[in-house]
Structures are given as structure tokens and as C-alpha cells.
């Protein structure tokens with residue numbers, strides 16, 4: 315029975331992750347943006363921000379198989395793949411960010427970025443925002459504040475972490491305000507920290523709130539904050555783990571949307587299309603300060619197989635024009651979702667851009683987030699053969715971050731399914 319399978323999973327695999335559904339489908343295989351469960355039911359995957367090229371991508375599978383037969387080892391050996399991939403990745407970064415360190419996940423990339431910021435500045439303290447998620451490792455967890463991931467996230471912080479209120483213009487204190495209003499608050503907070511003798515090693519920020527619900531930061535906010543941090547001798551780390559690799563359509567990196575050039579980029583997820591792969595990209599000067607400071611070695615980070623995956627992902631992204639597809643399909647999806655928001659008061663707003671979207675499920679307006687409604691909509695969508703999950707501080711945002719392969723047909727199928735679900739809820 316489905317319950318017996320859930321119980322078996324909870325026994326074998328620590329019960330630390332959400333199931334999302336009362337009876338989650340057992341997924342057996344995937345192809346592009348489609349998934350198939352063990353009962354032969356098909357689903358449209360509207361949520362998978364890891365498999366950016368889609369599932370079962372044969373160019374990746376072939377490259378991995380070939381490299382596995384040739385050589386896989388730790389990065390203490392010298393081989394071509396690590397040089398090639400590091401160069402290709404740095405070529406995507408802004409000028410001056412030309413040095414790469416390879417790890418296995420987003421959490422590791424963020425943790426390493428914190429260590430690098432400390433080494434480069436000789437300082438310890440980090441500035442971060444609320445409504446953010448940066449990972450599960452000790453350092454990344456210390457600056458992860460999204461209440462949807464951890465309801466106790468704001469209760470205790472290590473002394474080296476300083477938080478700014480998220481500039482969430484959809485709800486909260488300064489609803490609808492522009493960046494200037496939020497920056498005023500940020501500068502007051504920074505002045506308090508200055509007064510208390512706090513010296514920041516740096517700022518770590520997501521350029522768009524990922525697990526916070528896909529909310530765009532007010533235009534100019536991150537640039538203003540980055541200036542204030544730089545003026546204090548700190549460095550700016552962009553957590554690009556979710557938002558990068560062309561998912562935004564108009565931009566390859568999330569920080570471009572905010573007109574900011576970070577000193578350090580932490581990236582993962584899409585860069586391996588599901589294979590464990592993460593990186594920090596920074597300037598040579600910062601990387602060298604870190605190299606002097608201490609040792610860094612990751613056994614599997616930058617392995618030949620990981621590097622071949624990384625290079626192939628970048629190649630396929632270009633060959634298939636997936637960033638452009640994210641722009642075109644994202645606009646379609648956005649327009650369709652806005653139309654549904656107009657018809658159904660339970661859908662409050664559409665956040666994000668490209669194929670990085672979130673739909674607020676509310677009971678009357680921004681101040682009444684409706685997590686039960688969001689869960690019910692996700693259950694009903696599952697019945698329709700569509701996988702979407704709730705996210706956000708209140709768990710009331712429908713997270714819509716499909717593989718970048720989706721086309722017109724999948725967009726229409728998803729919008730039709732959501733419309734049917736909303737009509738049934740009204741009836």
C-alpha cells in the first residue's frame with residue numbers, strides 16, 4: 315500500500331524531509347520535463363530546478379559513462395577536465411571573476427564562500443537577509459532564515475551572523491515600497507553594527523528570494539546594499555545556487571537582474587543537472603588570500619566526472635537555446651498565471667521571472683497567506699498529473715521552476731490544470 319511504502323522510506327531514510335503529498339508518487343524515471351511513477355502514471359514536472367536540462371538527458375549520460383570508464387579520481391591529480399571546466403565556468407562570470415573552486419553542493423559552495431570572505435578580510439562576521447535559504451552545512455545553516463524551511467530559524471543565531479529584514483515588497487512593513495525605503499532601514503541597521511564595533515567580512519545574499527517564494531528584490535536594493543558593505547571593507551557574495559544558469563531567461567546570473575557585480579559567486583544545483591556539483595567563482599586576489607590562509611581540498615569536488623558533467627551542461631544549455639526558451643516560456647507562463655490571479659482571488663500574485671516563478675495562495679490578501687490552500691492545490695494538481703510544491707516563509711507559494719525544456723504544450727497543460735483545480739475549489 316502507499317502507506318507501507320511511506321513507512322518504509324521513513325524507516326530506512328531519516329524522517330527529516332517533507333513528503334509534500336499525503337501519498338507521494340514513487341518516481342521511477344524521467345524524460346525532459348516528464349516523470350513516470352512505478353504505476354506507469356505520467357506527471358509534468360513543474361518544480362525541478364535541479365534538472366535544468368530535463369531528466370534523462372542522454373548527452374550527460376553518455377559523457378558520464380565515457381569519463382567513468384576513462385578516469386574518475388579526486389582533484390589531487392592533474393587532468394584536463396578540471397582546467398577545461400573551470401575556464402568555461404569563469405568565462406560565464408563577470409570580468410575579473412576568473413578563479414574557480416569546485417565542490418559538490420550549494421551548501422558547500424556557500425560555506426566555502428563564507429570561509430573565503432573571512433580569509434580575504436581577516437574578519438569573521440557575516441551580514442545576511444531574512445527569508446533566505448543558503449544550505450544545511452553549519453555555516454550556511456547559520457545564515458539560513460527562511461521560516462518555511464525551519465520555523466525556528468530566527469530564534470537563535472551564532473554571534474557572527476547579523477540579519478537585515480528581507481525587502482519583501484509583497485507583504486510586510488513597507489509593502490509596495492521601492493528600494494530606497496528598504497535601504498534606509500538597512501543603513502540604520504549597519505550604523506548600529508558600526509556603533510557596536512562589528513566589522514563585516516561580507517554580505518551573503520540571494521539575488522531573488524528562492525525558498526522565500528521567488529520574490530524579486532526591489533530594483534537597486536542589492537546594488538545599494540553592496541555599496542554599503544564595500545564601503546565598510548566587506549565583500550559581497552551572491553548565492554546563485556537556485557537562480558542562475560539562465561533560469562531567469564533574461565539573465566544567466568541572478569545578480570545581473572539587480573545590476574550588481576559580486577566579489578564571490580556561490581553556484582550549484584543546475585550546474586550539474588542533478589549530478590552533485592557546486593562552485594565558488596571569485597577574483598584571483600581573493601582566491602590567493604584564501605590560499606595563503608589555509609587548506610582546501612574536496613575529495614570529489616572537481617572530479618573528472620563532475621567536470622565533464624559541468625562542461626556538458628553548459629554545452630547543452632547553449633546547443634538547445636534553453637536560456638532563451640526560459641525567457642519565452644517564462645513570459646507565457648507569467649501572463650497565464652496573472653490571468654488566473656485576476657479570476658481567482660485565492661491566487662494573490664505572481665513573483666519572479668523567466669522559469670523562476672512563485673504564485674501566492676492567499677485567503678483575502680497579502681496579510682492572509684493560505685498554506686492549507688497551497689497544499690490542497692498541490693494535491694489537486696497531482697491528481698491532474700502535475701507536480702508543484704509549496705514554498706515561502708508561509709509555505710503558501712506555489713513554486714514553479716520547471717526544467718528549462720518545457721514548451722508551449724506543457725505551459726498550456728499546466729495552466730489548464732491549475733484553472734480546473736481553481737474552478738473546482740470555487741464550486
Ligand code: PMP
Pocket residue numbers: 418419420421422424447448449450520524525553554555556582583
Ligand atoms: N542556496 C540556495 C539559494 C538554495 O536554494 C539551496 C538549495 N535549495 C542551497 C543554497 C543549498 O544547496 P544544496 O542543497 O545543493 O546544498
